[in-house]
Amino acid sequence: MNLLENIKEALQSIKSHLLRTVLTGTIVAIGIMSLVGMLTAIDGIKAQIEESFSGLGASNFDIRSRGFSGGRAVQDGKTEKSYPVVKYREALAFKEAFGNTGPATVFTTVSGTAEVKRGSKKTNPNVRLTGADDLYFGLKGLKIEKGRNFSRTEVQYGNYVCIVGVDIVKSLFGDSEEPLNDYLTVYGNRYTIVGVLEKQGSVGGGPGADRAIFIPVENASRLDLNGTFRYSITASGSDPLKLDYEMGQATGLMRKIRQDKVGQEDSFELTKSQSVGESLEEVAGYLRIGGFGIGFITLLGASIGLMNIMLVSVTERTREIGIRKALGATPMRIRQQFLIEAIVICILGGIVGVLFGIGIGNIVANAIGPGGFLVPWLWIFVAFIVCIVVGLASGYFPARKASRLDPIESLRYE
Known part of the structure; x- marks a missing residue:
């Protein structure tokens, strides 16, 4: 069983448990949405203020x-x-x-x-x-x-x-x-x-x-x-x-x-x-720290929820794991499959969270003062890195548990 087959099996498992995937991904999406939304709003408001005072104090x-x-x-x-x-x-x-x-x-x-x-x-x-x-x-x-x-x-x-x-x-x-x-x-x-x-x-x-x-x-x-x-x-x-x-x-x-x-x-x-820009950057820095803190707390809850879902999935699929091991799947391949599932769920939730976060952040910024539409590429990149890290952190323990199951006991599991 190579990596490509593992990815296909992980996607098939996600598709067969669509409701659970949606609910779990929603938890991750809320965390990413709060993180990207707040940081987008902060950058949008800062950009508008800097535009209003463009050049003031800069030289x-x-x-x-x-x-x-x-x-x-x-x-x-x-x-x-x-x-x-x-x-x-x-x-x-x-x-x-x-x-x-x-x-x-x-x-x-x-x-x-x-x-x-x-x-x-x-x-x-x-x-x-x-x-x-x-x-x-x-x-x-x-x-x-x-x-x-x-x-x-x-x-x-x-x-x-x-x-x-x-x-x-x-x-x-x-x-x-x-x-x-x-x-x-x-x-x-x-x-x-x-x-x-x-x-x-x-x-x-x-x-x-x-x-x-x-x-x-x-x-x-x-x-x-x-x-x-x-x-x-x-x-x-x-x-x-x-x-x-x-x-x-x-x-x-x-x-x-x-x-x-x-x-x-x-x-x-x-x-x-x-300069005004330096003063704003100092204030925005503190606001970003607050935004990261709130987003981290939300994502911590999402990662715990994802880990719980993956543990349930391991229990439900004990017999399936036993069959795969009987057919020659190594512990590394079993771990890999469950980690891929966790990461894919996080990335799917992250995509939804980023889209909603950008929208909400720009709505908040434009409600405070009219301005353009800001796409925070840096925070989008950070958000997807966070998604992968959360997927790895949440999926590792369930994947490790699945890879250590005894194949004989797994085949007899009802």
Whole structure:
């Protein structure tokens, strides 16, 4: 009895017990469906979000004061020399010089404890006041829900206008009041509201942009009476593949502007911004681990069910096994036949599970946000590998039991 004959006999046995095969395959199909469905949905949602934010942060990098504190840089527990903070004029000079390569925004945090007033109403002293230009919101991924962005003229001349977060609007305005073109007061200066940001949500327990006010960076520089503000730059290169080269160019420009001498270390920090894609991939990684965990538990139940069915099959076919051994079938061929049956049942269930999993995963992804149809070839390949492994694991013990049956006792079995 060769391998081909074994395969034919295994398929014939599966066909003769069709109902049992369908029920067993359904258990495997549910496990594969849950695994492929969840992973397809995760990849589909991630792809849609990445498409919505395509390019955002993919080629961004930040330039800021050394040590970010603007004071002494600390490395390996040792306090190094003090570096001057990045000044406003230096940041503007870099923005202009880098303009031929890509856009750049200059910004600074004026205060994280500002109190904002409007008439008799005022906020708690925990509002973040930030000076920014018109490119800041696009490079940082902040969308303006109402109103408009700063104009070039307002940024150039530092007009008294502002863009606010939704929490500021809730604190100072009633439900029926319109914040646009109204006024609020910060540090004794009255600003006209020209825009309201979309709700961003809290990240890491902080209020983020929801509880922030943005004013033109030129206007913010006037509040820097002691010259202690730390100005930062976020620049975007022309191509993510050329990012390292363009970061090198940016380093050379900034060293020239800061007048760093040859052989002297940089008096500023230049770091790659974490892209939206990298953040999504990190989150999606955790979701995939959860999906694998749930799918594994389901497949574990399926493998136990399959093993039980195969053990029953061995008992039912004891006399058949005895006849095969009497005709010369070796224990290896008997094991092979039962293993092939288990693997075929798993693969049949896996095919059904993959098809339903792809459909359900895409339905879930498109229900959350319209997008294309995703075929996860990697997870399809993984699913079939899992099916074969489950078939081998579930069929080995019953196959081993069948191969060890005594042919004389098997022939007498009723």
